[in-house]
Amino acid sequence: MRYEKGHRDETRRHILDVASAQFRESGIxxxxxxxxxxxxxxxxxxxYTHFASKEDLVREVLVDALTRREQRHKANLENGVAVETVIRDYLSARHRDRAGTGCPTAALAAEIARHPKTTRDAFTGKISDLIGLMAEQIRQGTAEERRRRAITIYSTMVGALQLARAVNDRRLSDEILENAVDAALTIANER
Incomplete structure (x- = not known):
């Protein structure tokens, strides 16, 4: 049976989307x-028509999901979106409650640490790119200072989101998010 042109790419894209949501929701x-x-x-x-192994799929999912986040950050920069808006959006109850469509870093970082070097290399490159884009959104300080603050802000955001998702007390979860917003804005010198 012959398929239309582009069918293979559409099928691959569909597998990536399904795997991405499942990995983020349930873990790799x-x-x-x-x-x-x-x-x-x-x-x-x-x-196996599309991927050599599960690890190949994991790597592709990470690169794809982080590239999409990177594109959002670039659009934010181009549109003058303030770092405060990015922080508040990331540390929102909506983001906390939608792990399957949310940040792959918060959902998968602990697992990625145990994956092969090639997967961790791909993850590292994308995280470095995201930190660089966040540093560009910070208005004050030298390039080095802005990068240091971006690393701290991103780490705070990811850790707070993970913790807010892990606790089973909704009030505590909300407090974690709110306090992380305040801390991240202070680090960014937005307060």
Whole structure:
């Protein structure tokens, strides 16, 4: 059976989207290829037409998801969106409650630390790019100072989001987010 031009790319994109949501929602280790392919409406055998292994898929998902976040940061820069807006959006209850579509760093960082060097290299490069873009949004200080603050802000945001998702007390979770916003804005000199 012959498929239309672009079918292979569309199928690959669909597998990436399904895997990305499942990884962020449930964790990489908890998600199997059979579950991904079933939700994608494809056979397990079709997986290997697009990816060499689960690790290859993990790496592709990370690069894709982080590239999308990077594009959002670039658009923020081009449109003059303040770093305060980025911080408040990231540390919102809406973001906390939607892990499947949220930041892959907050959802997957602990697991990525245990993956092979090639996956960690791809993750590291994308995180460095995101930090650089955040540093560009910070208005005050030398380039080195802005980068240091961007690293601290990003680390604060990711850690706070992870902690806010992990606790089972909604009030405490909200407090974590609110206090992290205040801390990040102070670091950014936006207060």
């Amino acid at each position: 280790a908890a998600v199997g290829l059979a579950g991904i392919m079933s939700e994608a409406g494809l056979t397990n055998g079709a997986f």
